Amino acid sequence: MTEITLLNKHKLFNGEQRRYQHYSHFNHCNMTFSIYLPSRALQGYALPVIYCLAGLTCTDENFSIKSGAQRFAAEWGIVLVMPDTSPRGAEVANADSYSLGQGAGFYLNATQQPWAQHYQMYDYVVTELPELIEKHFPVTSQRSLCGHSMGGHGALMIALKNPQRYLTASAFAPIAHPMNSAWGKEAFSTYLGNNQAEWAAYDSTELIQLYPPSLPILIDQGSVDEFYPEQLHPQDFIVAAKSKGANIRYHLREHYDHSYYFVSTFIESHISFHAEAFGL
């Protein structure tokens, strides 16, 4: 009856990087997540949490291994949670495309078959995983979201839909207007069907016009990111956000691309941004 099973752990910046598996009642399959616990959490002190959402093709390990975030989480005393990007397993529907199916859950609740059976990543990330984290680890109810690419879409979209649950959201190269991108159209039509009103419920640029957020948002975008012109459209989100008076900081970073090298360069400023909102 173990609810979460430890797969491995590594001491890191005087804290611990751990990987767990558990059964997800929303996704109807086993899910894996990683968590970074600073030393103070290991001593039992409750700390705030940043949920770190990864992009297409990623697992919980990409952000864990490549972002360098733990150095700053250790300094500030913040727990990091890295979820997987989709349900996984032989019994879980999949697609031949890297931008659909396993590794490409888009942080939404699918309504179309065969996807609806397992692809309930919105409920998983917003409800089920935080309940597990808050039950098993010393964390406060202070939560924020950070994401990269598809995970940037997830971070912005989830924060806009749940401003009472999150203090801040930050994104690297987010798919900020998925209804205006080939990736988003493919995913939304496949997972949600053809009713574009349902798509808009997961589109940050649409959402921010309906629910102008009070929470601060930070976005970094690389200027030579190959996906910037066609897939990401952060400028659509920024224009919509500014028209609603939202609290947005946006940086277009000259000559940076879409990789984790870009993320690792600016992760310190994102962790500091969340730390400030946590009152650290």
Next chain:
Amino acid sequence: MTEITLLNKHKLFNGEQRRYQHYSHFNHCNMTFSIYLPSRALQGYALPVIYCLAGLTCTDENFSIKSGAQRFAAEWGIVLVMPDTSPRGAEVANADSYSLGQGAGFYLNATQQPWAQHYQMYDYVVTELPELIEKHFPVTSQRSLCGHSMGGHGALMIALKNPQRYLTASAFAPIAHPMNSAWGKEAFSTYLGNNQAEWAAYDSTELIQLYPPSLPILIDQGSVDEFYPEQLHPQDFIVAAKSKGANIRYHLREHYDHSYYFVSTFIESHISFHAEAFGL
């Protein structure tokens, strides 16, 4: 007649992470290396270089992606060069073991067939690659070595054999006494044959007794590293080094393991150690 071919580049900490391919005249095959150039190098200022040697199964990318070293190389103004760990290719001899053949060159010059044809990693790392780097990039003749596991063996061994070429050496969890480890015995007998006098020429614990170094050496070792008791034997090296009055700093890090999470925790101190020797 391009001597080195750029495979890709990424802006990183205001400098560039690049990956190159070139033909190696020692290894008789194409080799790949990665290099991190801080912004001042991109502006043409000559900077010192740390050669970063990776461990078993690694390529030039493991240290590049996982160590977090570039943040501190950028701060100090140091070029990092990440070589591959062996010759590669369909025409290059290989073995079924992860600790032999491609990915396991042990930074030596093989004398036994079929290995001798391509496995000339000692000459490659000591001579050929620095010549290429010093020809194509703005670097000074200040060089140092840093390595992890098999790469820690390489860093210590190469520095001890070439104290005039390197200012410092540092190692994470080095195979510090390969003649006393299963990995080392397997590699040395396969690549060098059965004459143990030839093995000793590549064994840091043997070398330091013959050539007590004046250059400073830094070693970090995790206390729960699964390879520490049987394969690494840093204590053999430390005892030999101290008996010769060598300038060694050794840290046994409680509860750290063999992974790059351990490396990334202490990489800042290693880069600072080299920076001090460079006079930065």
